Amino acid sequence: MTTPPPGQVPRVQPEELPENLSSNSVLLDVREDDEWQAGHAPEAVHIPMSKIIDRLDDIPEADQVYVVCRSGGRSAKVTAYLNANGWDAVNVERGMHGWSSIGRPMVSGDSDGEPYVL
Known part of the structure; x- marks a missing residue:
């Protein structure tokens, strides 16, 4: 995780996230419903x-909340709000x-479709 300069939110690259999040962490996906249905991380919690x-x-309840969207813009705003x-939040x-x-790994809300990022 990168320590942010003053006024910026904490951030982490996907490569730096553990493959399996601990029970003290949550991955919060803040994308819209259609984006979530197209493809999301299996363990993520979805709240647009x-x-x-x-x-x-x-x-x-978690010690650490990792916030994700499509490219990082919306999740940065939510991270700032949560903090x-x-x-x-990161x-x-x-x-x-x-x-x-x-x-x-990604899963789709459509049981027949391959997951993808919308």
Whole structure:
């Protein structure tokens, strides 16, 4: 994990994430429903960015929350918001594009389709 300069959010490259997150960590996917259905990390929790404020109680208890979107922009905003409100959150740089480019596992909401990043 990279220590951020003042005013920036903590961030981590997908390559730096452990292959299997510990029970003290959660991967929070903040993409929209159609993006989630196309393909997501198997262990991720899905709460779209547009619903984060209303669904804060749905974020599992964890020492570390890794926040991911498609490329890292939305997740950086959510990370900043969570950190300002008591969470220990880290933005996953390059998002699901980075995740899939290094061969991390993905699943699709469509049982017949191959997962992909939308």
